[in-house]
Amino acid sequence: MLEYDFMRNAFAAAGVAAVVSGLVGYFLVLRGQTFAGHALGHIGFAGATGAVLIGVASVWGLVGFTLAAGIAIGLLGERISNRDVVIGVVLALALGFGLLFLHYYTAFAAQATALLFGNVLAVDRSTIVTLLALGVVTLGALAAIMRPLIFVTLQPELAEAKGVPVRFVATAFMAIVALAVSESAQIVGVLLVFALMVGPPATAQRLVSGLWSGMLLSAALALAEAWLGIALAYASDWPVSFCIALLSAFGYFVSRINWPARRSTATQG
Amino acid sequence: MSVIALDHVTLSVGGRAVLREVSCAIAQGEFIGVLGPNGAGKTTLFRAILGLIRPDAGRITVFGRTPQRGDAAIGYLPQVRTLLPDLRVRGLDFIASSLHGERWGLPLHSAHARKAVEATLAAIGARELAERPLAEMSGGERQRLLLAQALLGEPKLLLLDEPLISLDQRHQESVVELVRRFARERGITVLFSAHELNQLIGALDRVLYLGNGQAALGTVAEVMTAPVLSRLYDTNIEVVHAHGNIFVLSRGRNVEHSDHLHDHDHGGDHDHEHDHRHA
Numbered sequence: 001m002l003e004y005d006f007m008r009n010a011f012a013a014a015g016v017a018a019v020v021s022g023l024v025g026y027f028l029v030l031r032g033q034t035f036a037g038h039a040l041g042h043i044g045f046a047g048a049t050g051a052v053l054i055g056v057a058s059v060w061g062l063v064g065f066t067l068a069a070g071i072a073i074g075l076l077g078e079r080i081s082n083r084d085v086v087i088g089v090v091l092a093l094a095l096g097f098g099l100l101f102l103h104y105y106t107a108f109a110a111q112a113t114a115l116l117f118g119n120v121l122a123v124d125r126s127t128i129v130t131l132l133a134l135g136v137v138t139l140g141a142l143a144a145i146m147r148p149l150i151f152v153t154l155q156p157e158l159a160e161a162k163g164v165p166v167r168f169v170a171t172a173f174m175a176i177v178a179l180a181v182s183e184s185a186q187i188v189g190v191l192l193v194f195a196l197m198v199g200p201p202a203t204a205q206r207l208v209s210g211l212w213s214g215m216l217l218s219a220a221l222a223l224a225e226a227w228l229g230i231a232l233a234y235a236s237d238w239p240v241s242f243c244i245a246l247l248s249a250f251g252y253f254v255s256r257i258n259w260p261a262r263r264s265t266a267t268q269g
Numbered sequence: 270m271s272v273i274a275l276d277h278v279t280l281s282v283g284g285r286a287v288l289r290e291v292s293c294a295i296a297q298g299e300f301i302g303v304l305g306p307n308g309a310g311k312t313t314l315f316r317a318i319l320g321l322i323r324p325d326a327g328r329i330t331v332f333g334r335t336p337q338r339g340d341a342a343i344g345y346l347p348q349v350r351t352l353l354p355d356l357r358v359r360g361l362d363f364i365a366s367s368l369h370g371e372r373w374g375l376p377l378h379s380a381h382a383r384k385a386v387e388a389t390l391a392a393i394g395a396r397e398l399a400e401r402p403l404a405e406m407s408g409g410e411r412q413r414l415l416l417a418q419a420l421l422g423e424p425k426l427l428l429l430d431e432p433l434i435s436l437d438q439r440h441q442e443s444v445v446e447l448v449r450r451f452a453r454e455r456g457i458t459v460l461f462s463a464h465e466l467n468q469l470i471g472a473l474d475r476v477l478y479l480g481n482g483q484a485a486l487g488t489v490a491e492v493m494t495a496p497v498l499s500r501l502y503d504t505n506i507e508v509v510h511a512h513g514n515i516f517v518l519s520r521g522r523n524v525e526h527s528d529h530l531h532d533h534d535h536g537g538d539h540d541h542e543h544d545h546r547h548a
Contacts, residue, residue, distance in 0.1 A: 030356070032353050032355075150370070152370075154358065161316075162339045
């Protein structure tokens with residue numbers, strides 16, 4: 001299948017997005033902020049449709065909207081006790097706006113499906129370059145804040161007492177998540193970003209308990225699921241995003257099974 | 270020279286004065302039990318010593334200086350300890366996260382730092398926690414892990430805010446004994462807040478009792494008297510000695526104990542959470 005140009009492009013694009021999603025998603029799951037990640041995808045949909053309406057490439061609408069929303073969520077911070085409700089309301093509003101923009105751009109139905117569910121087989125070389133550049137920026141930023149991010153995530157009170165700028169780190173992280181969502185949405189679409197950003201890291205955290213091993217396993221799982229998903233789609237003629245979502249869910253539920261051997265080590269330790 | 274000195278210090282939280290014109294001095298190597306009802310200002314005092322809040326009036330000095338946020342010489346166990354419920358990270362990484370966690374970049378730790386973490390875990394008999402994920406630890410095991418972290422990095426002063434909450438009596442005793450031994454061997458000054466004096470009675474050198482905006486610092490015999498405690502609780506207090514324990518009663522009710530129950534009922538100390546948010 002690698003003799004086709006579009007398949008090579010699909011593997012390259014999915015590879016970049018999967019590694020970024022797996023690494024950023026590891027912290028998203030660790031921090032218990034998966035719902036915020038989900039909401040960013042929906043908000044990105046409004047951004048992408050709005051961008052096309054005014055004649056800008058959808059990816060930049062996606063990046064702009066998710067980035068703005070991510071920073072806003074970060075700035076709201078822990079102070080808002082019913083943050084889930086706020087995010088949920090904004091999420092619904094964003095999808096509504098996405099629909100409104102579509103309404104004014106009727107020739108857009110095919111692209112709407114691509115935004116919602118991804119269309120990795122239509123990725124061209126310039127998109128890969130964009131994904132790669134975004135990925136480098138995203139992972140560079142993550143590496144820069146990783147140490148205080150882990151401290152703030154595991155022990156927020158102590159981190160504050162030790163002088164870590166907690167609010168800044170949390171906001172920077174949401175901006176990083178926004179970029180990762182934009183990447184992931186190019187492959188599996190805004191509705192299925194969980195398949196790459198939540199499934200693999202959650203699976204990794206069930207299998208290993210070290211930070212580094214967890215991060216690396218999460219990225220490896222995301223990469224494997226994305227590539228296997230494309231191969232499965234090629235063989236079966238099912239949509240790529242469905243295959244990736246299927247593998248992601250399969251990996252997670254298999255890791256949740258209490259294998260007899262695992263249970264005995266848990267009781268020993 | 271005293272490790273901590275308060276000179277007519279007034280501390281307030283959200284515009285309300287929690288401590289008014291408090292003066293006291295704590296010497297190096299002392300084990301101080303910090304007691305008092307909820308909202309008496311135990312956490313607020315700790316936060317002031319850490320340099321997280323400034324006094325409205327008066328002056329606090331710690332090691333002879335105005336407290337600076339992030340002082341590595343202070344080991345701290347916060348009272349509000351938000352632990353994500355399903356944290357599948359092993360104990361070693363959990364503790365190591367606090368090692369220069371304020372620096373930017375990747376969380377790479379030297380072999381030396383890793384050894385320090387393992388040595389501290391070994392010193393409190395919790396070596397087996399290094400490889401286990403937090404989600405699988407009991408409340409007592411997590412508490413020991415947090416304690417190990419407060420002891421990490423050779424602190425000269427330990428601020429332990431209610432480390433006994435949610436521990437059963439056996440674990441309470443072992444934590445107190447552990448802190449006392451660790452601190453005495455190294456000459457570390459300890460401020461250990463608790464709900465009940467009896468939890469600490471065998472370990473402490475002096476009591477710092479807070480209440481009603483005031484503070485009393487002295488030996489158990491000096492502080493645990495009806496006149497002093499009546500002033501701090503602003504009500505008639507009776508002090509009863511029984512079997513080596515001391516009970517603080519108001520109209521026959523154990524005031525320290527009722528605080529304790531209150532905490533369990535609500536799953537956390539509301540006043541202190543309040544402190545935390547506004548400070």
